[in-house]
Amino acid sequence: MLHWLRQYRRAMLPGDMSAGIVVAMMMIPQGMAYALVAGLPPVAGIYASILPPLAYALFGSSMTQSVGPMAIVSLMTAAVIAPLAPAGSALYGVLAAQLALVAGVVLLVCGALRMGFLANFFSRPVMSGFTVGSAIVIAGGQLKPLLGASFPQFHTPSAVLGGVSLLLLLLGKRYLARLLQRCGLSAAHADLGGRLAPMLVVLAATAAMPLLGLQALGIHATGAVPSGLPELNLATSSSHWRALLQPGLLIGFIVFLMSMSAAQTLALKRNEKLVSNQELFGLGAANVASMVSGGFPVTGSISRSAVNFSAGANTPLASVITAVLLAAALVAPTGWLALLPLPTLAATIIVAVLGMLEFDTLRMAWRYDRGDAAAWAVTAAGVLALGVEAGVVIGVLLSMGTLIWRASRPHIAVLGRIAGSEHFRNIERYAAQTQSDILVLRIDANLFFGNVEAVSERIEEELRTHPSARHVVLVMTAVSSIDTTALFALSEWNASMRRRGVCMHLAEVKGPVMDRLRESDLPAQLSGPIFLSTAMACNALQECREGGVAEYI
């Protein structure tokens, strides 16, 4: 906590200053836009951008993460609150703040329980499919404010302003940096300047409202923005709290996933150590802080954090500067914000989420692993068809399903002896010698509940095709762990084989696995020792046979 402040050097200040300013300029249109996505008045986006980054600066682990409103989390907020309160009502805002509190507490509890491993519950294809599906839902939701009416109808002045804004934003995204570079700015500065295109377009559109008399044409604006922070009000019924519990869990999970994916990208760039449990605390504190300031659930944003990083941020002081600037903007006369035209804000949202439409993962998965490509497609389709909340559940189930499905087909090789040596190899790949009464099987996977049935079936199959086998040697070179389920299974296989007059043996059990097995009854149940090597096992069993001993004891 604040360890970065103790190590602060003056040389870091210019970078943090410039990053703080650039991100604040980016945050004003983005925060307001994402508040709209969450179904809240635009000013709530500014509220949610002040205290959360301060809280994250205190408790978070990443140096350059920018915490605040984020498109997908806003979409989920809208999906949760919309059925509970009428749009635009005071209750809606209160529930959004409560949702941030629930998500924040969930994250803090997960942090206290050191559950950072939760970040690994989504595979990358599932994450990418989820992001693309959400981006399409968000963009689709902005068609109405962009056109001033429900598609395919449109309100001409709104649609023209929306279209012009969209065009300017796309041109700005594409050409502004190049233009600035031609004007003599360095590549890095020009790139940062290009990031300010949304702010410029929003300012221009806001100026155009009174200058061109656009409001009289029926173009909607954001409306009056109260100065200062809102009053805190969480007095709702207990049924509301209950209704927010499960969605709060899901949103907390997504907040963590999104932030971790941003932080991981940054950590790779900065060679920074990322502490996922610390990240849980940082995000938990940020969401509780968002509740205090009347905001809504927030998280680290990959696009904003990348800007923060490339604008020179060295420490969370950059975020502190951003927060101070935004607070100043709220205290300053905010009358002009009321004139911000909605079609222009909708255009900034659409352009922002266009960047989330990333199909590289799908393309690569399609070439590399069709199952992963299918997981991508099903997750994206799930978000589009059933909504973003169901999408999270589908994503987790698909990630886990892929995992269990893969685990349920472990590789098992029948081994034979390379003539004249102590080496045993897969008989399908090597000319290796087998003995009819000794079946040697190498299990090439950790034994756990997801694959014991498959291993069991394979052993039974081999016993059927080798009816004269009297000994089964399981070679455990590749087994790094055996869970309780597999321990039971080993014991049951041993009993089942013994009933048929077959002895089960283990060989080449790894040190740590052996240490654990000694805690169990298994070694006592086996008919014979656990052999150090496959060769020793086969030699011993052969000697027994030649000595006329029917069963190895």
Place this chain on the structure above:
Amino acid sequence: MLHWLRQYRRAMLPGDMSAGIVVAMMMIPQGMAYALVAGLPPVAGIYASILPPLAYALFGSSMTQSVGPMAIVSLMTAAVIAPLAPAGSALYGVLAAQLALVAGVVLLVCGALRMGFLANFFSRPVMSGFTVGSAIVIAGGQLKPLLGASFPQFHTPSAVLGGVSLLLLLLGKRYLARLLQRCGLSAAHADLGGRLAPMLVVLAATAAMPLLGLQALGIHATGAVPSGLPELNLATSSSHWRALLQPGLLIGFIVFLMSMSAAQTLALKRNEKLVSNQELFGLGAANVASMVSGGFPVTGSISRSAVNFSAGANTPLASVITAVLLAAALVAPTGWLALLPLPTLAATIIVAVLGMLEFDTLRMAWRYDRGDAAAWAVTAAGVLALGVEAGVVIGVLLSMGTLIWRASRPHIAVLGRIAGSEHFRNIERYAAQTQSDILVLRIDANLFFGNVEAVSERIEEELRTHPSARHVVLVMTAVSSIDTTALFALSEWNASMRRRGVCMHLAEVKGPVMDRLRESDLPAQLSGPIFLSTAMACNALQECREGGVAEYI
């Protein structure tokens, strides 16, 4: 389908006959009791025991599985239907049948999609905790019918009858088989005879009702049972169907889990091949059939299947005989069934679920793996505190959580060369020589989304502690698969290292993994070939250094 009928031999008939009769005698009290658990009139338990085993005989894979009502599935049925319809109403029965249909269709669809791997979603400790928690809930729910009033109150005549029934059942379970053996029966026959204790107690109690005038004392009986099968009626609102969709998924999952766990035990005893996808079809058909006969969700029961097996069942013909006998019992005068006293039925349920209170798994897990023991306890507590439906979700999350948590701590060893050899070993266990500019890491786990972050963090850590490393060799001997997420990660590690002037190399990639990698861009991104052996990698990198080549290309 019916392949067993084509291979039927006359010698199998006596075994199937005796098993069919014994199971029918067991099914009558058990079916009625589990119908009560499901909140249905006892006769529904008989309905659910006729068509489902016939359907399973047509489509299922196990030869000795006995499909019908089962305690935990009945408990889940009650949990789903109770909020939707008043107890005892016609709607309640209709919804229970609909639930069987939904679960059946879910199972059939899963079978068509070959999703038999779903059986691996529960670890054994979680399954055991779930079973024990459910058994306690079921037994607790029978206290009221046992005592004739809500505990701690009781209706004396009911409580006396319940207590006597309980005592007789426990004594019968313990001593009847021994007694029969003393009377000259063989051990096997005596054991089967012992299984009929519930039927005998139920018959005695039913006879006692008119003989001792118990009904006049206020002891409740099951009431009139209609002859023949009920009429099919599924005309409910679409909102009812919607409400049954998600519970139907959960119940389908539990039906499959329970039946697979029974079938696996049997398959180990009979050395039978179990086809999990076939099992999905069999159970799906059984549940659809249960709906047709006005029953409720059914599954394979481990206790009943074990009796079926030890009574000599050779093929599903045993179940067909059971079904015919039960149908005959329904067609025969059923007046006597109306007199069956509820305290006695409650006692049979309590004694039946006592057998499910199995703490061996907990004990073994506690000794072997505290994490698995905790999963047991949390699942059992979850069922007790939040109900059986929540328990399923908790169980899946815990199983998956354990899996991801374990995966998130992969073993990675820094390797050094055994002096004068081509062998590389873990420097923590062997006196092996390292070179300051070449860091050799062996990754002892398959690379997938659950562990790439952990591997990444470990590599970064090693790079921090070995700042002079210019080459990182990842030794892939233990990596049997690389998923899409890990493929991206390898590519990102390579890029991240290169930015710092470090070259990443791969060595000893397994054949099947290499075949897959060739489909990707990774080999082209690496600075150098993928080395066949660790020694070849280190030799080549050393030669480069000695030849004055700064970077290996």
